[in-house]
Amino acid sequence: MSRPRWLRRPWQRVLFGGLLAGVLAYAAIAAVVWQRAEAVLGNPPQRPADAALILGNRAYLDGRPNPCLTxxxxxxxxxxxxxxxxxxxxxxxxxxxxxxxxxxxxQQHANAVGYTGPALLEPVSSSTRLNLALSTPILQAAGVHSVIVVSEPYHLWRIERLVRMSGFDKTFDVQYAAAPTSCWRTWGMLFKGALREPAAIVNNAGHGYLF
Structure with missing residues (x-):
């Protein structure tokens, strides 16, 4: 059986093989992330903690606070x-x-929906790794010893590994809570944030942050 015309040259076969391998790797990572997301959703935190650490995401969407964040x-x-x-x-x-x-x-959203309890702010971080690193001294200064980390389900596989690699779990007793936001309920792993997660995992792994 002859090859398709677009696979007859060696460089074409190499390119196609590379693309296929990339797609399969992406799908495999997404499957692992999805599996962990479902597991955390089905097993919410059981032990009391001193604070819930809520990790950021895009702040606004279409002129309104992003429902993936709120x-x-x-x-x-x-x-x-x-x-x-x-x-x-x-x-x-x-x-x-x-x-x-x-x-x-x-914080504004929390106040708008009636939350009046104590709040700590870490307003500088630009990545999940920095969320953990820059929140640590703020939490310690507030006397926090145990934390429930809150993020959307797709995010938690990577967070768990960043927590371990950074030693965050040596400073705090850590649990995880998956936030079933409207974005997750509507699209699951098909919405923009989740689709980017395998790429973020590859990037973090390449820098030695995950393993």
Missing amino acids: GRVDTGIALVKAGLVKQLAFSGGVDTEDGRIEAEVM
Whole structure:
């Protein structure tokens, strides 16, 4: 059987093979992320903690607070109402897409929906790794010893590995809460943030942050 015309030259076969390998690797990473997301969604935190650390995301979408972000805050508030945490910590710096400070947008949303408890702000970080690193001294200064890290489900596989590699879990007793935001409920792994996650994992792994 003859090869298709577009696969007859060696460089074409090499290029096609590379693209196919990349697609398969991307799909495999996405499957692992999805599996972990479902596992955390099905196993919410059980132990009380001193604070919920809510990680940032794009602040605004179509002129309104991004539901992918505010849904994370809502999950943190639910932990407070359930008696699992005593305070909220918001971590996220300037959003390059809209110029807003993610931590401030999260605090504003929390106040708008009636949260009046204590809040800590880390308004500088620009990545998940920096969320953890820059939040550490703020949490320590507030006397926090145990933390529930809150983010959307797709994000948690990478967060867990960053926590271990950075030693964040040596400073705090860490649990995880998956925020089933409207973005996740509507699209799952098919919305923009989740689609970018395998690329973020490859980038972090390439810099030695995950393994």
